[in-house]
Amino acid sequence: MSAIGDAILTLPVACCLRDHFPDAYIGWVIEKKSAPMVRGHQDIDSVIELERGWFTSPKAIRQARATLREHRFDISIDCQGNTKSALAGKLAGAKQRIGFAGKHAMELSRFFNNEKVTPVFHHVTDRSLELLTPLGIHHPNVRWNLPLDSEERRWAMSYRHSIRSSRVAILNPGGTWPSKLWEADRFASTARYLADRYGYHSVVVWGSFEERLMAEEIVELSNETATLAPDTSLTSLAALIETGDLFISGDTGPLHMAVALGTRTIGLYGATRPGDSGPYNQVALQLQYESGSRRHRRNADNRAMRAIGVEHVCAVIDEMHTDSIARAA
Structure with a gap:
């Protein structure tokens, strides 16, 4: 609710x-x-x-x-x-x-x-x-039909076309718990890798004032391979995510938007379990788990998230693109 x-x-x-x-x-x-x-x-x-x-x-x-x-x-x-x-x-x-x-x-x-x-x-x-x-429902089909406004979709496509790159990655560094946050410099390194290896330009989305500060840091460290996203509502954010070719985020609402919209997704997990709330039928990375009560995990630091290195995320990116090349052949 x-x-x-x-x-x-x-x-x-x-x-x-x-x-x-x-x-x-x-x-x-x-x-x-x-x-x-x-x-x-x-x-x-x-x-x-x-x-x-x-x-x-x-x-x-x-x-x-x-x-x-x-x-x-x-x-x-x-x-x-x-x-x-x-x-x-x-x-x-x-x-x-x-x-x-x-x-x-x-x-x-x-x-x-x-x-x-x-x-x-x-x-x-x-x-x-x-x-x-x-x-009496025993074999349900899983579909989402996330509601998106046609005007917001048009805005998102217009914004997407303003980026002069054939591929766009959307990076979401925010999260409701400190223990769900990955480091800004790691997002920036990932953006540079995506640009150098696969020709992506990254867009860094944000919600709160604190998230904007982190997003700005990522952009600053990215060597011009990332851009700060404009201010968005929840629904215009969803429309923007729909235009992306790849979405990378911790366990938070926009991650599940990406899955529902069919955008390829990499979820980063430390204080929650992918088996419970992972990106459905998409990729989740977890190397450590911050065990304990929900209250403890909510208030813990991001030690478990820091166990995920840039090299781990880049390896998944490589695997995704190798698989895409194989399917195209």
Whole structure:
């Protein structure tokens, strides 16, 4: 409901429901920050946007209940598996409330959901799709259909054509946790390698002020092989990513945008596991893992990420391009 990446990773659930129940009314409950990732999706009839912290006061809970009840939902599917996501299904009045059993039923979710599924798979996308088994869906197709505005697509293509290079790599140095960050000088070295070896020009994207400072450092160290991306919204960022030939990032929302849009992706992992939230059917690199509780991993330094060297990323880049040459032959 709140994480951009998790919202994207769960989009195949809506797509699959539409495939199997073409006449169903499908709603998505989400917090406002992540709403652009599902708003306007072709398989979703209604996006119900709640304020952050909506579940922390009696008044806000009553307001959420009134909003959700208007939709008269029969079934809720709790893909997040925590208190607020399960509570949303309960407040909506859904009689069949499907959620996780076992370790993925976090906090109070097990008390709000009344039909439990023990997942076999680890990845968030596959695990979420398993929640559809009580509805008779056992072999789902995975598709995303990330909603993009045609005007933003036109802007992104115009920006792409302004770069005089046949290949564009998009580098995303940002991340929500310090422990997910790779070093600026390593991104810059990767940009130089991409330019020297394969003729890429790199575009460095950013969101927050801190991310912009890191992006500017990468550009400065890149020997003119990288450019700072313009300020973008979430959806215009997605449109820009769609125009790229390669996307390199830590585990964060834009990484999963790239996967959903079909851009070749290299994910860099240290504080999270690729088996759980890796770039779906794309490449993930992890040499060390920052073990411990979620709180510890969120607040740890980026030691595990620093175990990934530029040479490791460049080796993957070489493998990708060797494979492309082999397929072309």
